[in-house]
Amino acid sequence: MTVLTMAKALNDALDVALAKEADVILLGEDIGRTGGVFRITDGLRESHGAERVVDTPVAESAIVGVALGMAVAGMRPVAELQFMGFSYPAFDQVISHVGRIRNRSQHRFSAPMVIRMPYGGGIGAAEHHSESAEAIYAHTPGVKVVIPSTPYDAKGLLLAAIADPDPVIFCEPIRLYRSVKEEVPEGWYEVPIGEARTERHGTDITLVAWGAMMTETRAAASQLEEEGASVEVIDLRSLVPFDADTVVASVEKTGRLVVVHEAPRTAGFGAEVAATVAERCLYSLVAPVRRVTGWDSVFPLKRSEAQYLPGVERIVAAARQTLES
């Protein structure tokens, strides 16, 4: 056990995977010589060689499409896209090929590959550097979508993603890269993809979130507990497969649901969570479902960032309203 940031935990996961599995190969822009803009691949080129930690030209569609070809030929590519905002040029490859090759070939060919992308705002970055488009990937058939919120989960989920026989979109919350540290086991361990984690148990209300918004959600839960509410907090961790059972069981118990995400509201993944509850445990609901989300707008620049990001107050306020009804 060592105490690591999420950034280091991810670096450790990649290091462990490269050491264990000869077919693991890393592809991305600036991941080698500089170790990536967020230094997630720091030192890996030195320790595993330039052939396995490959600095590519600036071409996202090729990075993903080439990784797909490698995966079909038996390798385990892990592609890094520098920011989720730069994953869109590769979107055609993801939705048209990565998520389909297994079905297209009826299992003859498959794409055991991971596409890593830093995502989310809160660091005052330039336009395109604060995207939260996870719902778009969640609506893409044939890919799994994973989003860790702790160093432990980050390493375990990334190793699970690398071991997964199918493609995984691995979203890394930029804001959490270095903001928290925790004990992380050495070596290989996996956190199962598709299982939400109930972080805090309670009986009055269920808060569901994922990724960076877990920070605000946790803080909101603590504040609500101080106000006397018994709050259940669920970290979804995987959007696909979506662990609906855990959410439904929780809402059947609490009767109240607030979903929190940073992405724009309309057709965001919060809608899927709310819809599932409206389908599967409507009669348990004692209050309207509420979504605390980003606005249906572009993620703003530094000076206005705070107006966009759902803060603790907004979550608490929504939860209070929910508790009152």
Next chain:
Amino acid sequence: MTVLTMAKALNDALDVALAKEADVILLGEDIGRTGGVFRITDGLRESHGAERVVDTPVAESAIVGVALGMAVAGMRPVAELQFMGFSYPAFDQVISHVGRIRNRSQHRFSAPMVIRMPYGGGIGAAEHHSESAEAIYAHTPGVKVVIPSTPYDAKGLLLAAIADPDPVIFCEPIRLYRSVKEEVPEGWYEVPIGEARTERHGTDITLVAWGAMMTETRAAASQLEEEGASVEVIDLRSLVPFDADTVVASVEKTGRLVVVHEAPRTAGFGAEVAATVAERCLYSLVAPVRRVTGWDSVFPLKRSEAQYLPGVERIVAAARQTLES
């Protein structure tokens, strides 16, 4: 008034727009010499010239990005992407630029443009020719998303889209191009974007759908009425802006909601409709919301198509269950 198919109504709309507005220009693959693979632009090159009905090279990202540049410089481009399945190479242009240029420049530049794309399955086409990715565009800030289900709406909405000061993703249900005819006024008229149309009024249950699924939804409604239920049918017509008020008012009256769409279920737009109801009129709901949708899979090939497409039976069955609870 003349009786037209949707295909002809769309052709008429483009003809009227080209005649009225010198800055309207059509761009796309094979739209000129052949009049498009669905013949929607048939005859327009002959009547308006090759400079205004432009056959482009095979490059979707350029078609959309070039149209954006034209729009910024004061033109009114209408781009055709041959199928929605081929819109993905242009997705980066749509989400990174088309939907953002107005905000990026704080109104200094804008993109009054339309991106037309045939979408949906049911014609036994090859892979990629049956996509329903409307939710992905609906989750893209800064673009409107419109989907007609009748010839009258098709022409009126397309003209409204061309007149709109902002970019519109215009999804054309392939299955409806020639399956229905109705009276369509000559000349210019607009159907307002953002207004759902309540096609049939009823008090027991609300069916919400759009695009090609309106056919099955209408049939299901008739069947349910024969069984004695009073059914309200809403054609959303626009997903963005989403006319939530019409849906909410309807569910407040009926207490029951079934949403129908062809797209995969997870994070589809049906989730947004269900979530909105769970937020805004939970207490009116007397039965769980139900979604009748495509599966979370690739749209299958011809021989298995029927297994994927939500049919009248599935809609009726879901409505019955909803009415019984």
Next chain:
Amino acid sequence: MRQRLTPSGGLEGAAPLDLELTRRLYRAMVVARTYDRKSTALQKQGRLATYAPFEGQEAAQIGAVAGLEPQDWVVGTYRDAALMWAQGYPWELLFAGRTGDERGGSPPDHINVMPPSITVGGHMVHAVGLAWAEKLHGSGRIALTSFGDGATSEGDFHEAANFASVFDIGCIFLCQNNGYAISLAREFQTRSETIAQKAIAYGMPGIQVDGNDLFAVYEAVKEAADRARAGDGPTLIEAVTYRRGPHTTADDPTRYRSENEDAGWADRDPLERVRIYLSERDAWTEEWQETIEAEAATEIDRAIDLAETMPPLAPGKILDAMFESPPAHLKAQRAELLEQQR
């Protein structure tokens, strides 16, 4: 433009292939043409979905594979049935795909041919990845990706070619320039005089060959394959040919090209010049022609039969190949689907 076999069957230089192999390849072109014409006929009868004929491009496809090793990867398009078959993809699966059966995309285990690419451009990067993996595995295998003149306008062509050259990947880029992208003539697709010269943008060798010349195509691909296998990287080959038929059975070429243009190409038929070449060397006879045509008909009919007698995919199967094993939500949807089927 490289040519070894003139339209009239004349040979330039020494024959790159012996007579026996030339006969085998000629026969293969006859079988391919039989498949192609049969497919169009079946489509008209409603027994196949829309079909994209390759008549006129047989030499480009059969000649190319002749330059490869059996285990090399082939990544082609909806118009490359002959190319895929030559590398081992069974006719019945190619038919099955056109009947609208997912199993058509699933070649036998030892066949390194990807299912036909329906999207234009996106498949070339896959070939680069395949060849890259083989290079790292030291298997000695390379990849050939085939695409059309129109596909060269897609960004993915550019990204694939650049990656292949930057990393010395053993990938052959075979452009079958058949003069059209649906209705758009080659001259309106790009202003570069040749497609081959686009290789200069990647510091990659680019070769333009007569795509209706079996020998020239074979030679160019063999040369590129040797280079690729030696670790010297990719090659772009432009095979100049002609799409004799419509873009697909749904297309009406009279809207964008003239009869006489087509006629001009009839004289440049890829089969005819090999036939003359063989007959001048007493390696072709009327009888043999009849024999191989009969054999071809039997082979193709058998394949159709296999495809059409395939029982339909069992209900629910369409959800079973989204992942190696269906997650809970797909299991639930599968149950819903079966429920509805009853």
Next chain:
Amino acid sequence: MRQRLTPSGGLEGAAPLDLELTRRLYRAMVVARTYDRKSTALQKQGRLATYAPFEGQEAAQIGAVAGLEPQDWVVGTYRDAALMWAQGYPWELLFAGRTGDERGGSPPDHINVMPPSITVGGHMVHAVGLAWAEKLHGSGRIALTSFGDGATSEGDFHEAANFASVFDIGCIFLCQNNGYAISLAREFQTRSETIAQKAIAYGMPGIQVDGNDLFAVYEAVKEAADRARAGDGPTLIEAVTYRRGPHTTADDPTRYRSENEDAGWADRDPLERVRIYLSERDAWTEEWQETIEAEAATEIDRAIDLAETMPPLAPGKILDAMFESPPAHLKAQRAELLEQQR
């Protein structure tokens, strides 16, 4: 590689610009460098967000605009502040953008300069569309799009160049090859010996010039602009220069390049050679240098002041420019936002 002004200030051929204009452009380069260095300083003080310095590329940017007309479109990148300013984009807005204020993307009405492109590659197609519209409007305006060596690997570069050439669009493609894409050296970005030769893929003229040579850049752009305005289509210009600083203030170049490499380029400074050229013609003096540096400092300080004293965007404003007028759901979200602000 075309050169008109050697690093030591020697002139090849006749001077393409008169002394007065050369002095103006030299002064502009001094102002630009002042802005650039000041920005890095301010970023270190936390007064600006991450900044991408262009030191070393002043001639490429200032020289390019000298070859344009005032109403021509300029579509550049995050590293093109000098280019944009030269075409009329106010310094204070460039600063404002870097402070994280959306209004930085909104140039005055008569300025035909797009906000800097943050994504690599995607903006070139916009320039093609702008020039195309101007062509149809018969305005006589053209467009220049600027991008880096790394951007040439993106599919959008390829698609933009192909469209421009196929439709004879008056768009100039100016590649500032500054040797690096973040950490990736030019040699690993693509195998083509020059970026200029990529033009051959589009049947387009391609010119490689010394990007640190004000005269050579001006001349190449002027030549391309004349061709574009005459309706003869696009040109690709590769301006070979060097990124003297880090990729951005967040980057550490020592991880991927050596000190001596940088040193080599110091001798090729784009300002110094013009200074020598002018002084040898008695058109430069110490005093004048001090004057223009002082004026530059004042101009830049004034701009910073304007940017920093801008009142923040009013709450809710971030939702007001998604559409011309906010639809109901954005009005509702705006109300929610204001609610929360209290």
